Amino acid sequence: MESSQPERPINLMRGWPAASVLPTDLLTKASATVLSDSSVSTPALEYGPDAGYLPLRKSMSKWLSRHFNVEEDINRICITGGASQSIANILISYADSLVTKGFWVVAPCYHLVCPIFEDAGFAGRLRGVREDEHGIDPVELEAEIQRLERSERNAPDQPPSKDVPGRKLYRHIIYVVSTSSNPSGKTLPLERRTALVNLARKYDALLISDDVYDFLQWPLSRSSPLDWTPEMRLPRLADIDRELGVEGFGNAVSNGSFSKIAAPGMRTGWIEASPAFSKGMSMQGSTKSGGAPSQFSAAVLSVMVQDGSLEKHVNEVIRPQLRDRHLSLITAIQQYIPQARISASSYAGADVFGGFFVWFTVNIGLSTQLVAQAALKEGNLVIGSGGIFAVSGDKSGPRFDDKIRLCFAWEPVDSLIEGVKRLANLLDRMERNKELYQKTYTQSMGQDWVTANK
Known part of the structure; x- marks a missing residue:
């Protein structure tokens, strides 16, 4: 486990539009x-x-x-x-x-x-x-x-x-x-x-x-x-x-x-x-x-x-930036987390994507809820663990403890790439030290954290 975290925080959970696209x-x-x-x-x-x-x-x-x-x-x-x-x-x-x-x-x-x-x-x-x-x-x-x-x-x-x-x-x-x-x-x-x-x-x-x-x-x-x-x-x-x-x-x-x-x-x-x-x-x-x-x-x-200025802004500012960020994030995940199972396309059979988020599977034998907590403490990195995207109150419903959601709309490209690198290093450490991480981090995540990082 790392004793110190990077100084620069990176938030890949926050689903906000970046300041650079605000009109x-x-x-x-x-x-x-x-x-x-x-x-x-x-x-x-x-x-x-x-x-x-x-x-x-x-x-x-x-x-x-x-x-x-x-x-x-x-x-x-x-x-x-x-x-x-x-x-x-x-x-x-x-x-x-x-x-x-x-x-x-x-x-x-x-x-x-x-x-x-x-x-x-x-x-x-x-x-x-x-x-x-x-x-x-x-x-x-x-x-x-x-x-x-x-x-x-x-x-x-x-x-x-x-x-x-x-x-x-x-x-x-x-x-x-x-x-x-x-x-x-x-x-x-x-x-x-x-x-x-x-x-x-x-x-x-x-x-x-x-x-x-x-x-x-x-x-x-x-x-x-x-x-x-x-x-x-x-x-x-x-x-x-x-x-x-x-x-x-x-x-x-x-x-x-x-x-x-x-x-x-x-x-x-x-x-x-x-x-x-x-x-x-x-x-x-x-x-x-x-x-x-x-x-x-x-x-x-x-x-x-x-x-027509808003439509022009969407087509000439927001969509190009989102595409660049999305493709940069996908490339980084494929390079640094090659074991991640990810679908680049939104529409099966078509080369298109949309929205703010990338959703993928990692299987290291630990819940991604633990990964999210360790990422925050050790990597100064905020990510979305799959468990919080289960339907609230549905005790027998689908669970997503091996999933991670990353947002590419908020942080600039260099931070997206750096964030993936930090996550990749963490996943490697956690997979090699499962018992230690299981003992160190609790499996609870408060609603205040979720809301603050929506």
């Missing part, structure tokens, strides 16, 4: 545009309409319709306070502790989504559905749903615990990240997307798809132009639901955010779903009281979406 100049210009015209600034600084800032709804509808080749419909768009707040509000409006029987989460999962479900009153009821090489398997999910339905067959129906006028309560909630999933990076192929929507319709389920990485994909070759290929423009679950014909609320909602394509501090996002579903999102008591969330931020972002 500070664009935000400055857009803010000035909003504040310099009282006809714009006054409504931007007042309470907003319940469905959100109208110019942003219009401009996002245009951008999304062009990108995904769907018809424009602003009635499908509702502005939110970001993807996380949006999930909480979806659960307030469309799930109930007595009516909703199943809560299904892709496993491995985005680790901080579980507390959102738990805060909504569903602690201990989340069930993980393991990914295979193509992502979540609708056949396995249906088998689990049928098992639950059989156990509930003789249970009497209970009245809902709350009244939600203008909304509905679903029997099942299914959470996925359809494109470039966090942490695995996997993208669901079209046939699985269609199967999931049909399954949701069959079992009165709502598919919540975190679509926060849809605009952050790239070809794997450094020499390839950053053109959008068909594999990077797959229909969202909400698009498929729409194409199949929606009456009423539908069975899929696309949960979008500006956190990854603009700045997390703007605290603004959007949902796209059926007009009835989106209207229901705007009818919550907190929205009726406070007006649209992120009203001023939405006005600023609207300028950037309308004039």
Whole structure:
């Protein structure tokens, strides 16, 4: 074991965009545009309409319709306070502790989504559905749903615990990240997307798809132009639901955010779903009281979406940087941790990737939870151990104690490479001294550490 750690900390856990991709100049210009015209600034600084800032709804509808080749419909768009707040509000409006029987989460999962479900009153009821090489398997999910339905067959129906006028309560909630999933990076192929929507319709389920990485994909070759290929423009679950014909609320909602394509501090996002579903999102008591969330931020972002500067920034600044960082990290892992089992592509059979994370397997006979603790103490290195990406409360669900997640979006390339070197050296030491490391480090990791390094 090393007696001293490197002075320079490296954080390969933090899933934040680097400062170098934050559009500070664009935000400055857009803010000035909003504040310099009282006809714009006054409504931007007042309470907003319940469905959100109208110019942003219009401009996002245009951008999304062009990108995904769907018809424009602003009635499908509702502005939110970001993807996380949006999930909480979806659960307030469309799930109930007595009516909703199943809560299904892709496993491995985005680790901080579980507390959102738990805060909504569903602690201990989340069930993980393991990914295979193509992502979540609708056949396995249906088998689990049928098992639950059989156990509930003789249970009497209970009245809902709350009244939600203008909304509905679903029997099942299914959470996925359809494109470039966090942490695995996997993208669901079209046939699985269609199967999931049909399954949701069959079992009165709502598919919540975190679509926060849809605009952050790239070809794997450094020499390839950053053109959008068909594999990077797959229909969202909400698009498929729409194409199949929606009456009423539908069975899929696309949960979008500006956190990854603009700045997390703007605290603004959007949902796209059926007009009835989106209207229901705007009818919550907190929205009726406070007006649209992120009203001023939405006005600023609207300028950037309308004039095309945000899309240009995504394509000319964020995507090139992410590709460079991702390929640098993959190369370093292959060079310094050759025993790691890793998939470079998000979409099986296509040379594309997206998102912020690399997910791989190491087998040294010790839990990666121990590796993460040793990395912090001995290497001044923060990594994501696989165990924290298991679905919270699902005691019989999939475990990932041999997995590691590294983020390539936050640290610069030289730190990514140095971090992998430190990790490789540590893994070698730990494999040669298993008993010593097992005794030295406890197998507990506090939630404060996880939250602080999200």
